[in-house]
Amino acid sequence: MCPAEHDCPFQDLLQPLTAAGEQFTYFNIPALNPQKYDRLPFCIRVLLESAVRNCDNFQVLKSDVERILSWEEHQRAGVEVPFRPARVLLQDFTGVPAVVDFAAMRDAVKSLNGDPAKINPICPADLVIDHSVQVDYTRSSDALLRNQKLEFERNRERFVFLKWGASAFKNMLIVPPGSGIVHQVNLEFLARVVFGSSSGGGATLYPDSLVGTDSHTTMINGLGVLGWGVGGIEAEAVMLGQAISLVLPEVIGYKITGELSPLSTSTDVVLTITKHLREVGVVGKFVEFFGAGVEQLSLADRATISNMCPEYGATTAYFPVDPAASAYLKQTGRDQKQIAVIEAYLKAVKMFRNYGDSSQDPVYTQVVELDLASVVPSMSGPKRPHDRVAVEHVKEDFQRCLSNKVGFKGFGLPAESLSKKVPFTYRGTEYTLSHGSVVIAAITSCTNTSNPSVMLGAGMLARNAVAAGLSVAPYIKTSLSPGSGVVTHYLEHSGVLPSLNALGFDVVGYGCMTCIGNSGPLDDEVLRAIEENELVCAGVLSGNRNFEGRIHPSTRANYLASPLLVIAYAIAGTLNIDFKTEPLGYNKEGRPVFLSEIWPSRSEVREVEETSVLPAMFQEVYSNITTGSDDWNELPCPDTELYPWDELSTYIKNPPFFQGITRELPAIESIRGARVLLNLPDSVTTDHISPAGSIARNSPAARYLAKSKLTPREFNSYGSRRGNDAVMARGTFANIRLVNKMVGRAAPRAVHQPSGEELDVFDCAERYKAENIPVIVLTGKEYGSGSSRDWAAKGPYMLGVRAVIAESYERIHRSNLVGMGILPLQFMQGDSADSLGLDGTETYDIILPDTIAPSITVSVKVNGSEREFTALLRFDTEVEVTYFRHGGILQYMVRKLAA
Missing domain, CATH: 3.30.499.10 (Aconitase, domain 3)
Structure with missing residues (x-):
């Protein structure tokens, strides 16, 4: 219903509907304008219905409804509209x-x-x-x-x-x-x-x-x-x-x-x-x-x-x-x-x-x-999800990547190391690793484990492989992490689960695991062989993300693939295979077995799916979904309105976002004398910015946890400690693949100015804080692409970052910067840090006008008045301006509700 029915301009659209023998009501939005409505994309119709139903002439105006209804005319005009999700x-x-x-x-x-x-x-x-x-x-x-x-x-x-x-x-x-x-x-x-x-x-x-x-x-x-x-x-x-x-x-x-x-x-x-x-x-x-x-x-x-x-x-x-x-x-x-x-x-x-x-x-x-x-069988990699490669070209493409200059499709290896073979002993047996050896093979993530056709297809491929006498080398870390218990039910019902287990794909958990970096440790023997010989080894996973450093720090090449291809590459043990001309492996009699011999067709998979994926399985799994395990039910729980914060906790900490908050709005001030904490290239993702994965033993976060008398085994992951701002601030920009142009190599490091001393990013930021110097970030195109991680904005805020100047932004991350009170500035078209001769050693004054509005330009002065350039202030809506004036979206909400 409309939030305030007596004020709702569209109350006359509320009509009865009889369905399944009962009476309901609904807003008859096609009646607004049948001709315009029928031309609207279906997704825009959802936005329109929400605006009609929630129209209160405060948050949602009648004019907002009219703009959405006239989507054809406004779609390219940058028109702002509200949306209240359900x-x-x-x-x-x-x-x-x-x-x-x-x-x-x-x-x-x-x-x-x-x-x-x-x-x-x-x-x-x-x-x-x-x-x-x-x-x-x-x-x-x-x-x-x-x-x-x-x-x-x-x-x-x-x-x-x-x-x-x-x-x-x-x-x-x-x-x-x-x-x-x-x-x-x-x-x-x-x-x-x-x-x-x-x-x-x-x-x-x-x-x-x-x-x-x-x-x-x-x-x-x-x-x-x-x-x-x-x-x-x-x-x-x-x-x-x-x-x-x-x-x-x-x-x-x-x-x-x-x-x-x-x-x-x-x-x-x-x-x-x-x-x-x-x-x-x-x-x-x-x-x-x-x-x-x-x-x-x-x-x-x-x-x-x-x-x-x-x-x-x-x-x-x-x-x-x-x-x-x-x-x-x-x-x-x-x-x-x-x-x-x-x-x-x-x-x-x-x-x-x-x-x-x-x-x-x-x-x-x-x-x-x-x-x-x-569409042909495909994978994506070695470093980005949209770098698709047809499976028939993976071998040659990967080999080119080895010698290509360092980048999304290159590792920059010298010619003499391309054919390197490294023998190592694992559990008493000698094996060999080389560039392209698969060391992680994981059927994981929301992308594919929700799809019975590829999950059952993987199981049927495993069944055929086992029947053909094939196996997976024991040093390869294999895992199966279904997206729900239903998957295990239908894998069991179809009879393929034992074959998956036989190849090492045992169910290891129900959650988002390898795809987000929760791949766990590799065995020491494998790790030593990789690191001591600087091998480009691989992870193959049925996930959706394969950015550098995400899956595991020691798998430099990571490929997204169907669960079936995860099985295939686990058996092959290498990316250096052409499945058309080379056998997947050999049976006990020494006969070559080709992938085409054991690959199930879509029709075969469909036949099994129709008899194995049953409504009763879903009903059984979800009937007790909120009950939890005995471990969960035995957890004690405080019965209080306010949370009793534990000052000694290293997991949950009262954040400093509201310290000193007053009912009055803070004054908006220009940023003066700022230093550059980081000068970053294009395509810096939230995986580079936000704390994620394991906590390195030589990192600022590790030193903080060690002071709390925790051993490295107890550090856990950044993801698990997202409720502790002290850990997360220390893990911001801590990705080992971060490239700060002021440092000149991949490392989570910064250079303090004017001393020129190289420090961990957090330590450098703390030095500037102690000197009462604000900091900014310079960066290139697509800054913040990747997951919608709030700590990718909260972390820079904790480091004292007052502004980011980028060539372009990912949508969610720019919004999050605004939500934390950080200025998102954008170089004017054709400008960049490099084209303007900015290397990060300068000081910056960002001059803000008395009145801030969406999409205005501001003046940025370099080294006092030595140089000056114009940047676009990327507040895209009036609401974002309001949030910034309050110091952030959370401060806005606190003041509103306290009033």
Whole structure:
């Protein structure tokens, strides 16, 4: 319903709807203007409905509705519109800081004599604990239990804190660890598709929509639920009832035609689309899929494509609901009556799609096309998810990468080292490693483990391989981390799980593991052979991210692949293989076995899928989803309104964001005498900025934890310590692959000016703080691309970064910088640090005008008045200006609720 019905300009659109024998109400948005509405992309129709339903002439104006309805005229005009999602999705790495901030905001509101209980999610929030489990144990039947045991030992404080949040905050569901990956749980269980559809008669129906604190939130678009990833601080504002401001997007229509070849998989489709859309250029845009070929894709296939949306740079990648989506809801155990209500509502508002009916095709900004028949088996790597390589070319492509100059497709090895062979002994047997040797093979991540076709395909390939006498070398770290317990059920039911186990792919955990760097340690013998000989060894994983230093510090080449190809490369043990001409391996009789002999076709996989993936499996797994394990249920939980912070905790710490907050707004001041903390190149990702992965023993974070009397074994990961700002600040810009041009090599180091002393980034920032000198960052294009990590903005804030000057930004990261009160400046077209002769040794004055507005230019003076250039101030909306004036979005919310 409208927030204030008596003020709602669209109350006359509220109409009754009879569905499944019950009466509901809904906003009849097609009646606004049938001609305009029918031309709108389906994803824009969701934005329009939200604006109509939430129109209160305060956060959402009647003019906002008119702008969205007239999308065709405004799509390229940079028009700002509000969006109030129906819910928020959190995972524990990003969810813990959100709950920490909520707890700290309660303290801050109390300090301003407000009511702390007002700090409560207004918008429903679901948090799935899925990022804490690591692959410490594998290749054993008890690996799952041992990894889960370690997970609880390492994360006890975090889990206690989250249990407190679940009880202290209303309207927040927490799914305990061991349940699955957040995006798969969202797809299989949390998604409503239509809100009110399960509420019974009298409810107002409206489309499910969401924002999530993980960039792969976009996966849910495969089910026709509009959603995308935002920074944690932006998600917190939504949880507190704020609308998101976004520029009305262009919508790229992606037309799919034809049929896949029998040997191609959905993973091959998504890697092809990822590369294609990167070439098209869809950053900041919506993508909507249409065409008769969509009907050839299962719902899981569509979700796989939507999952990879951040890798091709779009904001969201939308598949409107159709009969296949309804069938998926039935397969995953949703109530049949609820499904009937969903269909009736979506048909009433013209959001139910028939992909074979071209008369339903809306107008798009641009149309691009893919013939599924053109898709071939593919991988992506060695360092970026959109660098697709056809499998038949992987060997030659990798060998070129070895000698190419250092870059996304190069390692810069000298010619004399290319054929290096390194013998080593592992468990009493001698093996050989070389460049391209596979040392990690992981079926992991939300991208593919939600898709029965590729998971069962991998199992069938494993069954055929075992039958053919093939095996995987024992030094290769193999693992299988399903996205939910349902996967294990259907792998067992189909009879392929024993074969996966025989090849070393035992279930090691239900969570996001290898793909986010929770790959655990390599065996010492393997590690020594790699590091002492500077080998470019490989990880092959069914994930969505393969940026440098992400999977494991010692796997310099990492390739994204279907679960089937993960199995194939694990057996081969190397990237240096042409599957067409070289055998995968040899059986006990010495006969060569080729991959083509054991590869299952799509029709074979489909036949097994139809008999193995059953609704009862989903109902069994999700009926007790919030119950948790005995370890979870035995955790103690404080029963308090305010969180009792433990000053000695190294996991959960009261952040300093609200220290000294007053009801009055702080004055806006120009930045004077700033030094450059870092001068960075193009394509610096949030993996380079945000603390992630293991905590290096020689890092500032390690030194901090050691002072707390923790041993290296107890350091855990940065992800697990996201609730401790002291650890996270020390881990900001700590990626070993970070290239600071002032240092001249890959290392997490900075150069203090004017002394010229080289220090760890954190230590350099602390030196500047002690000298009362503000710092800035210079950088190139696509700054902040990658995951939507709030600490990629919070960390620089903690280091004292007042401004970033970049050639261009990734959408989410720029927004997060604003949310933390950091100025996002952009060089004018054609300018860069290099073209302006800036090397980072200078001082900078950034002159701010008395009145700040979106997209104004500011003057930047270098070395006093020695040089001067103009930069664009990247506040894109008036709301962002408001946040900055308050010092950040959280300070804005505290003042608002305290008042």
